Amino acid sequence: MITIKDLHASINGKEILKGLNLEVKAGEIHAIMGPNGAGKSTLASVLAGKEDYEVTQGSVDFDGKDLLEMDTEVRAREGLFLAFQYPIEIPGVSNINFLKAAISEIRQHKGMEPISAKDFMALVREKSKIVELDAKLASRSVNEGFSGGEKKRNEIFQMAMLEPKLSILDETDSGLDIDALRIVANGVNTLKSDKNATIVITHYQRLLDYIVPDFVHVLYNGKIVKSGTKELALELEEKGYDWIKQELAEEV
Amino acid sequence: MNMDTMTLSPVKRFVETLDASLEKSLATKSRQAELLDRMESIDFPTTRTEAWKYTRVAKISKNQFYVNKAKLTSAESFFIKNLNALTIVFVNGFFAPEHSDSISENGLTITPFSLAKQSEIDALNKIEPGFDDVFSILNEAYAQDGFYIHIEKNKILSQPIQIVHVLTGENTIAQLRNLIVIDESAQAEIIQSYYTDNSINGFSNIQNQVIIGKNANLTIEKIQYENGENFHICRDKVKQDADSVFTTNTVTLDGKLVRNDLNIDVIGQNATTHLNGAYLTKDNQHVDNHTLVDHQVPNCESFELYKGVMDENSTAVFNGKVLVRKDAQKINAYQSNGNVLLSENASVNSKPELEIYADDVKCSHGSTTGQLDDEAIFYLQARGLSKSSAKQLLVSAFIGDVLNKITNKSVRNHIDAILLERFGWEF
Numbered sequence: 251m252i253t254i255k256d257l258h259a260s261i262n263g264k265e266i267l268k269g270l271n272l273e274v275k276a277g278e279i280h281a282i283m284g285p286n287g288a289g290k291s292t293l294a295s296v297l298a299g300k301e302d303y304e305v306t307q308g309s310v311d312f313d314g315k316d317l318l319e320m321d322t323e324v325r326a327r328e329g330l331f332l333a334f335q336y337p338i339e340i341p342g343v344s345n346i347n348f349l350k351a352a353i354s355e356i357r358q359h360k361g362m363e364p365i366s367a368k369d370f371m372a373l374v375r376e377k378s379k380i381v382e383l384d385a386k387l388a389s390r391s392v393n394e395g396f397s398g399g400e401k402k403r404n405e406i407f408q409m410a411m412l413e414p415k416l417s418i419l420d421e422t423d424s425g426l427d428i429d430a431l432r433i434v435a436n437g438v439n440t441l442k443s444d445k446n447a448t449i450v451i452t453h454y455q456r457l458l459d460y461i462v463p464d465f466v467h468v469l470y471n472g473k474i475v476k477s478g479t480k481e482l483a484l485e486l487e488e489k490g491y492d493w494i495k496q497e498l499a500e501e502v
Numbered sequence: 503m504n505m506d507t508m509t510l511s512p513v514k515r516f517v518e519t520l521d522a523s524l525e526k527s528l529a530t531k532s533r534q535a536e537l538l539d540r541m542e543s544i545d546f547p548t549t550r551t552e553a554w555k556y557t558r559v560a561k562i563s564k565n566q567f568y569v570n571k572a573k574l575t576s577a578e579s580f581f582i583k584n585l586n587a588l589t590i591v592f593v594n595g596f597f598a599p600e601h602s603d604s605i606s607e608n609g610l611t612i613t614p615f616s617l618a619k620q621s622e623i624d625a626l627n628k629i630e631p632g633f634d635d636v637f638s639i640l641n642e643a644y645a646q647d648g649f650y651i652h653i654e655k656n657k658i659l660s661q662p663i664q665i666v667h668v669l670t671g672e673n674t675i676a677q678l679r680n681l682i683v684i685d686e687s688a689q690a691e692i693i694q695s696y697y698t699d700n701s702i703n704g705f706s707n708i709q710n711q712v713i714i715g716k717n718a719n720l721t722i723e724k725i726q727y728e729n730g731e732n733f734h735i736c737r738d739k740v741k742q743d744a745d746s747v748f749t750t751n752t753v754t755l756d757g758k759l760v761r762n763d764l765n766i767d768v769i770g771q772n773a774t775t776h777l778n779g780a781y782l783t784k785d786n787q788h789v790d791n792h793t794l795v796d797h798q799v800p801n802c803e804s805f806e807l808y809k810g811v812m813d814e815n816s817t818a819v820f821n822g823k824v825l826v827r828k829d830a831q832k833i834n835a836y837q838s839n840g841n842v843l844l845s846e847n848a849s850v851n852s853k854p855e856l857e858i859y860a861d862d863v864k865c866s867h868g869s870t871t872g873q874l875d876d877e878a879i880f881y882l883q884a885r886g887l888s889k890s891s892a893k894q895l896l897v898s899a900f901i902g903d904v905l906n907k908i909t910n911k912s913v914r915n916h917i918d919a920i921l922l923e924r925f926g927w928e929f
Binding site for chain 2: 298299300301321322323325326327331332334337338340341342343347348349351352353355356359391392408412
């Protein structure tokens with residue numbers, strides 16, 4: 251699905267990603283953990299195509315296509331989805347209207363017929379249930395006046411509507427109470443299939459009790475320094491990141 | 503060139519061509535002479551004049567304009583679709599009966615002043631325009647026509663009134679003086695719209711006198727869509743009596759230089775005033791909105807919302823003043839102006855003013871100017887929208903706030919169609 255090779259990226263001349271390698275196959279869930287400042291959110295932003303970041307080296311292959319050559323919207327239309335860490339409030343732009351516009355541009359990109367208003371509304375009803383998002387919230391302005399939990403649920407609702415191939419959840423769990431966390435995780439698990447894949451970026455092991463990863467990677471100082479299965483997350487929880495730092499220091 | 507022409511003041515020079523081309527003004531000869539005397543001592547405003555600080559009028563004052571009685575083969579393309587209105591058309595500032603509805607309805611008078619009774623013209627001439635600069639005096643002295651609308655007591659108009667102005671030809675001047683009188687407990691909606699049909703260097707100089715009786719309800723919509731080769735100055739002086747509701751929506755969509763002055767005297771208690779304005783500019787357009795709400799009596803409310811979106815090399819000015827006089831207690835007055843600049847070369851000068859002499863009032867004002875939020879654009883792009891769709895969505899949301907105040911669906915559809923045509927924006 252996605253193959254990242256030796257990815258280097260910087261912002262304002264400061265290098266944040268320093269040779270990152272990662273491969274995610276269809277049907278898999280990968281968790282990326284790491285201390286603050288390791289480059290987790292940078293990775294999410296770079297994959298989504300944020301212009302502030304400059305890719306200086308490396309390649310990203312997304313289902314046979316060069317991801318880094320694509321504009322942000324083309325990446326989305328090709329099936330990449332980023333659930334934002336801080337979903338922005340957009341007053342006056344209704345959730346429903348913008349999703350309808352997004353879906354029609356995505357379908358046009360794929361050479362598909364536009365979706366009918368009736369089918370679209372049916373889809374909204376079906377998908378909003380997955381994250382227990384009130385239909386009223388779905389039709390309000392994007393994230394405006396939403397609670398933290400509602401914003402994150404809205405991200406997963408949009409993910410459900412757009413049916414991406416690869417979803418990147420950027421610290422979707424941070425700041426969530428346990429009920430909201432369960433709802434969000436349940437949404438992600440419901441949407442999981444053998445045709446799509448998920449990268450879960452998180453600071454806390456707790457999320458991984460609810461979204462069980464096939465692989466866990468530790469991102470530190472701009473690189474993946476350790477990979478393993480879900481047990482690695484538990485080990486990190488127990489020993490903290492200093493353990494990784496020490497290990498790395500010993501290797502040198 | 504002879505000495506006389508050389509020493510003529512700009513105002514005199516301007517007036518000469520008017521004198522030569524206008525047969526008859528609404529003003530009497532003696533009144534016109536008086537006004538010309540007054541003009542002797544004043545000049546066109548410059549940027550040193552506070553009220554014109556950001557609007558240069560040299561392009562108007564150095565131009566020559568002529569009165570031009572032209573005809574249009576058809577005016578229907580300018581009419582708002584499905585409006586079901588009583589429609590009156592003016593071409594180059596002259597009443598065009600061939601395009602207008604003939605109206606006979608109890609309790610309603612609509613007549614061009616060119617066909618009005620002398621008593622009605624006299625009534626108009628008795629009213630002080632409420633502005634004292636050259637453009638106002640020129641209008642009063644050389645008004646070529648105008649409309650008189652009188653809605654009598656308790657009359658509820660079932661149809662809106664649509665006044666369509668079309669400019670055509672080269673260097674055409676259209677000076678209209680209009681009078682709207684709505685009596686006690688009457689209700690009406692009046693839509694004034696301005697268009698061009700192959701007009702270059704045209705100039706509309708308009709003054710509206712609006713007198714709103716007790717408990718009356720009046721909505722005035724203004725759609726300004728003269729093309730970017732033309733000038734437009736419009737003055738409104740409104741007097742609002744007790745328990746009345748006045749709503750005015752000004753939508754400026756094109757024009758090289760557009761200046762609106764909207765002055766509202768609230769003279770009766772418990773009156774409500776809504777002033778909404780949207781200005782959307784590009785190319786080298788310049789749009790200037792000046793408003794004044796003068797709360798002279800207690801227990802009234804006014805709500806003002808003006809928003810603008812400026813692209814390319816265009817500029818805008820907003821100057822909104824709320825005046826609350828000493829005895830005007832318990833006033834609620836809210837004013838807000840927001841601007842979005844879509845290009846680095848676009849600019850806006852926004853000046854909200856509150857002048858309050860009463861001590862028990864609730865007033866607020868605010869002004870914001872900025873660019874579209876890059877984070878919001880990125881968010882929308884990350885969902886598959888192109889950058890231009892994302893921008894358009896944000897602009898629509900921003901300006902939609904004001905446009906949603908227009909409750910007449912046909913008027914709103916008409917404006918949306920123009921926005922799509924001129925800016926490619928869909929709402």
